[in-house]
Amino acid sequence: MAFHNNPRIVTDGLVLCADANARSSYPDAPATRGGDINTGWQDYGSNQANYVVLGKDSVKLIGSSTAWIGRFYAWPAAAVYTIMFDYVCDSGSCGVTVDNDGVTDNVFNTSLTATTTKQSFVSTKTITSSGASYIYIRRNSGSTDITISNFRYTRNIWNNLVGSNNDESLTLYNSTGFENWGLDTGPRCFTFDDTDDYGRTQDTLVPTANGTPLTLEAWAMTIDGGSGWQTVLGIHGTYTQIGFYNSSFRSGRNGGGGNSFLSSISISTNVWYHMALTINSAKTGIAYLDGVQVATGSVGTGSGSNGRFNLASYNGAGSEVLDGKIAAVRAYTRILSADDISQNYKAHKARFGK
Secondary structure, three states: OHHHOOOOOOOOOEEEEEEOOOHHHOOOOOHHHOOOOEOOEEEOOOOHHHEEEEEOOEEEEOOOOOOOOEEEEOOOOOEEEEEEEEEEEOOOOEEEEEEEEOOOOOOOOEEEEEOOOOEEEEEEEEEOOOOOOEEEEEEEEOOOOEEEEEEEEEEOEEOOOOHHHOOOOEEEEOOOEEEOOOOOOOOOEEEEOOOOOEEEOOOOOOOOOOOOOEEEEEEEEEOOOOOOEEEEEEEOOOOEEEEEEOOEEEEEEOOOOOOOEEEEEEOOOOOOEEEEEEEOOOOEEEEEEOOEEEEEEEOOOOOOOOOOEEEOOOOOOOOOOOOEEEEEEEEEOOOOOHHHHHHHHHHHHHHHOO
């Protein structure tokens, strides 16, 4: 199944799959724009002498004119949007102004300083009005060439890539960020603060009953080793979670108050880890870190009814939130074997420097 961004990923029993590196993980990605979250450049009037189009998502500002040179097409509807692009100056430093227009919300207006070191601009804003809009670019200082490349935009949605559940995607709330778009500095991922950033599937996606076998899996990192419990992926209503706790990898099922968590394995901050948890119908949990089994034991039954998959939070803003990054998550309604876990780890480990 090509939607996993790697044909070696185990697919049997898969109900949730989201990968920040997969093109089809993002909405608003019509085939006419390359099937990605990039969008096309549109010329702007008589100012074409002031720029050179390098591709559908890249343009070079030349000369010293401070006139608006053109625009990138952006959102079609009201939503939370993130725009992203790289920018670099041939020599010295130059100023660049970014502005959105076409709807009543003029929220992306900002000025940047371009230098000879490539930088990445990422900004998330709420657009409340429907209708086509554009991101305009112009120079505001300097005269050396400025290259704007890898322009992207996306809504606050992370698509579930499993075919039958493709409408049950993860909605990203508040100011969830994006990282490494176009810059060769690490894997593409989503960034979460430890205040109110989180993601959630719809109520209609019921991942598993309490007695049904389950596997949770993710690639994630924490940037704060002292923030208590930090959820990476969990299921509300069952207290089933994988994540971090005070500089350790932690996973299990609490059972509504019982201490039924496994795998208090020391980890480092700012390091990518592959984590997984399997729970069978006999309530035996097995925890894995970087493809290797690290703990096993009994876990809780789970309390209440199963609800949504939660990302970077146990149950919304401020609830056991992650201060870190997530690049991929998967969930299965079966027990993955040790070989399956190892296979999934090896499929993507090079991306994370393992």
